[in-house]
Amino acid sequence: MSEADGIMRLRQPISVTYNWSAGPNATSHLNGLLDGTLVGKRCPGCSLVYFPPRNGVCPKCARILGDDVVVGPRGTITTFCVVNVPFLGQKIKLPYVAAQILLDGADISMQHLIQECEAADVRIGMRVEPVWKDRSEWGPSLENIAHFRPTGEPDRDMGVEAGAS
Amino acid sequence: MADLCAVVGVGQTKHASCRADVSIAGLVREAVDRALADANIGIDDVDAIVIGKAPDPLEGVAMPELWLADALAAHGKPVFRVHTAGSVGGSTAIVAAQHVMAGIHGTVLTVGFEKQSDGNAMWALSVPIPFGMPVHAGAGGYFSPIVRGYIKRSGAPSHIGAMVAVKDRTNACKNPYAHLHEPDWTLEKALESPMMWDPIRFVETCPSSDGAMALVIMSEERADKHAGPKAWVHATAMRSEPTAFAGREQVSPRAGEMCAEDLWRKGGITNPAKEIDVAEIYVPFAWFEPMWLENLGFAPRNEGWRWVEDGVTDIGGSLPINPSGGVMSTNPIGASGMLRFGEAAMQVMGKAGEHQIDGARKAVGHAYGGGSQFFAMWLVSSSKP
Amino acid sequence: MARRDVAIVATAQRPNEVGSTLTSVELILPVINDVIAKVGIERQKIGFWCHGSCDYMSGQPFSFVAAVDAIGAWPPIVESHVEGDGALALYEAWVKIQTGECDVALVFSNGKTTSGPIDRILNLQADPYMVTPLWPGFDSLAALQARACLDAGVLSEADMAEVAARSYRDALNNPIAYAKENVTAEQLLARPYTTAPLRAHDCGVPVDGANAIILAAGDAARSLAERPAWIRGIDHRIDTQRLGARSMTESSSAAIAAAKAGVGDDRIDIAELHAPYTHQEILLRRAMNLGEGTHVNPSGGALVSNPAMAAGLARFAEAAESVFSGSADRVLAHCTSGPMLQQNLVCVMEGE
The missing domain is CATH 3.40.47.10 (Thiolase/Chalcone synthase)
Structure with a gap:
């Protein structure tokens, strides 16, 4: 048997570098993050407030989002999961809670981390607030918020909204 | 207006976490050769080929259908590629069928595949996006909060997911092609399985597989002359909706409900739970079985979990779900939907072997993808409509 | 031959540019709305949507999923996607209309060709064992x-x-x-x-662009365009x-x-x-x-x-x-x- 008979797989790393565009409709949102302000956008069609303003459009109305709206900083957990699985590229210590958070004044939830409480104590309806990183670490990213933590306020009844986005 | 068409051949690979013994082309050809042999035709009898797979970065080959033209002896023929996320295996079979239903081709070969071991699936499924917040943990991190929403809404007890997992893993032992053959699961053991993405336990998640599924679809004129069993396509349906918008219902997406309503209407089905003999539905996390039972209109809202608990969806139950072992036992993403469609066809053709449901005459294949937003379904039968 | 007469009744293209800072959704949305406005049809009358694009062009698996945001897919729509040129999406739409399942279809495509090294990206179409590594x-x-x-x-x-x-x-x-x-x-x-x-x-x-086309069958085509193609x-x-x-x-x-x-x-x-x-x-x-x-x-x-x-x-x-x-x-x-x-x-x- 020659050496070649043993070759079953070959490793071929592929590297391609891209320029990623946030798009002009995300500008006020990203500038807000640089400033510690949570800026969403209101759809001129259905009047609902998107945070973050996904691609700057309302997927229901197919319209470019309109006015800037400052939301939060507090919000309510609509649903969550406790992550126990390590995976490539993960920057967060296990286990952690990834929650859908509906910021006050926004109409769509966003995903972020919950810390400063036991995973077992996290629940749908829990009120939370952002904990920002040191300002020196800020960039145009939601990563400026290290995590959210419970505020201690009474839970909000999410009722039929539980599990909705 | 559309012509009738029928599945006359079904072929799949042995699925495994790593099929290092074959190239991508070899994997695809293994399923294709079995489908052609099952249909008792040669590859030269094929008029056109429709290929589906999930994102190309899973293997690192862009638009691999171009390179695979050689392996499929497709020179001088039409080759068509579909990509609709996780639902792609289903939508690919539908696009293939429509080439026949439209009277364009008489014999179409369709194949769905994924060779996930050739790349890094966890990376390819959750590439971090600039400006966002990298809290995702693969597909489980996305779907587990939705499962939590279902549990809260329906009041389902926490062991339902484990029950589905045990059923599917047990069923898979009757399917020689299934990736996971794990006969020793019991409910007690499953409940001890570690929480991966709470409330989803490790046993309640699907594997990552290499595999392919191929179907031969013929026009009515050709199928009538064709010896052997057929799966007549009574109806196909597809629906899509955006990933996220304010107030979106994620537990039971409207697109899924509409897709099912369309399928039942086209197929003349008024009482799905009674008229359908078996269904192969796309369940990558065990909890999606009760959720889809409700979304498809089989079970009333918030009652799906009771059907699981009562054994309705077992092989011996009144509506067996995934007798093949389903996605829970075999998940080559780009092939998973076509496996559902093909397994449904095998049931009404009487070719499902040990996991055959006795007397199955009408079966449903179902696939979904993206953030529970792309749906593809078909209804097949042992007889013409 | 084809059993239904199908025609292109409207088109929209955005000016081609280099180094666009728009997202793919922002590229697509205006041409979709433009082509719909040209024929004055209600969105709900469009029976099928089909999109052509390539994940490797944007370096993001499932990149086409975001495009659904650009087309107003609510209530849910009948929709599909091809990994390839929008012309193949047009072919799928033509097949769909031939089955009789719909009379009007909208197809669209986008390519941000300048956001990555296109010569290298398209190289990934070659035989991954024998050619691409070269x-x-x-x-x-x-x-x-x-x-x-x-x-x-x-x-x-x-x-x-x-x-x-x-x-x-x-x-x-x-x-x-x-x-x-x-x-x-x-x-x-x-x-x-x-x-x-x-x-x-x-x-x-290589440029960044997006376009959209509306197809219609028979009388629907005649009602939507003066001189359908x-x-x-x-x-x-x-x-x-x-x-x-x-x-x-x-x-x-x-x-x-x-x-x-x-x-x-x-x-x-x-x-x-x-x-x-x-x-x-x-x-x-x-x-x-x-x-x-x-x-x-x-x-x-x-x-x-x-x-x-x-x-x-x-x-x-x-x-x-x-x-x-x-x-x-x-x-x-x-x-x-x-x-x-x-x-x-x-x-x-x-x-x-």
Whole structure:
């Protein structure tokens, strides 16, 4: 048997570098993050407030989002999961809670981390607030918020909204 | 207006976490050769080929259908590629069928595949996006909060997911092609399985597989002359909706409900739970079985979990779900939907072997993808409509 | 032959640009809304939507999923996606209409060709075991083909320069074309090689673009357009990709597709050929037997603006517009995919 008979797989790393565009409709949102302000956008069609303003459009109305709206900083957990699985590229210590958070004044939830409480104590309806990183670490990213933590306020009844986005 | 068409051949690979013994082309050809042999035709009898797979970065080959033209002896023929996320295996079979239903081709070969071991699936499924917040943990991190929403809404007890997992893993032992053959699961053991993405336990998640599924679809004129069993396509349906918008219902997406309503209407089905003999539905996390039972209109809202608990969806139950072992036992993403469609066809053709449901005459294949937003379904039968 | 008469009734294209800072959703949304506004149809009357794009173009798996945000998919819609040029999405929509399941379909495509190294990205279409690891590059594969054609005497460098000069001059009349220049073949031949025997003008200019087209059947088409561009024949075929296993001096798949689409049945006024390289236009003209009476690529073609994955559908838009305006009666639209004209889609359209 020659050496070649043993070759079953070959490793071929592929590297391609891209320029990623946030798009002009995300500008006020990203500038807000640089400033510690949570800026969403209101759809001129259905009047609902998107945070973050996904691609700057309302997927229901197919319209470019309109006015800037400052939301939060507090919000309510609509649903969550406790992550126990390590995976490539993960920057967060296990286990952690990834929650859908509906910021006050926004109409769509966003995903972020919950810390400063036991995973077992996290629940749908829990009120939370952002904990920002040191300002020196800020960039145009939601990563400026290290995590959210419970505020201690009474839970909000999410009722039929539980599990909705 | 559309012509009738029928599945006359079904072929799949042995699925495994790593099929290092074959190239991508070899994997695809293994399923294709079995489908052609099952249909008792040669590859030269094929008029056109429709290929589906999930994102190309899973293997690192862009638009691999171009390179695979050689392996499929497709020179001088039409080759068509579909990509609709996780639902792609289903939508690919539908696009293939429509080439026949439209009277364009008489014999179409369709194949769905994924060779996930050739790349890094966890990376390819959750590439971090600039400006966002990298809290995702693969597909489980996305779907587990939705499962939590279902549990809260329906009041389902926490062991339902484990029950589905045990059923599917047990069923898979009757399917020689299934990736996971794990006969020793019991409910007690499953409940001890570690929480991966709470409330989803490790046993309640699907594997990552290499595999392919191929179907031969013929026009009515050709199928009538064709010896052997057929799966007549009574109806196909597809629906899509955006990933996220304010107030979106994620537990039971409207697109899924509409897709099912369309399928039942086209197929003349008024009482799905009674008229359908078996269904192969796309369940990558065990909890999606009760959720889809409700979304498809089989079970009333918030009652799906009771059907699981009562054994309705077992092989011996009144509506067996995934007798093949389903996605829970075999998940080559780009092939998973076509496996559902093909397994449904095998049931009404009487070719499902040990996991055959006795007397199955009408079966449903179902696939979904993206953030529970792309749906593809078909209804097949042992007889013409 | 096709059982239903289907026509293109409206098109929309955004001006081609380099280095766009828009997201794919922001690229797509205006052309979708524009094409819908042109026919004044309610969104709910569109029975099928089909999108063409490529994940590797944006470096993001499932990149097409975000495009659903751009099309107003609520209430849920019947929708599909092809990993490839929008012209293939148009083919899927044509098939769908032929089944009778819908009468009106909207197809669209987008390509942000300048956000990544397109020559390297398209290299990933090659055999992953034997060819891709060599990273030959897409331009280099085309150059191999051009060299073979030159050596076989099928064409000359002057012929290639003539194609480029005509395209760059024609582009002066096309407001959305990216590259345009009043130039002669002699002037172009004096410029240096980039990937010999190709010069810069022999290679399509990578640009960012998006476009959308509405298809309709029978009476629906007549009610939506004054002069619809009726699809009389459409077909696509593929060749082997393996270097050395196919003739580099002809395109058999284009010839078969053209014959099936009925190109030779009558004179073609305008042919919009998706030829990203000058020698490929010549090969395509030969494969389809297009004569002197056919004006090839009056838009300037993919040479002057090549938004990958949208350049083929752009050919359909340009060809259909020439029927709408009455400047042509019988036109051809073509799309190619893969290295060295591997896959070819050909469509013949007519005015009434």
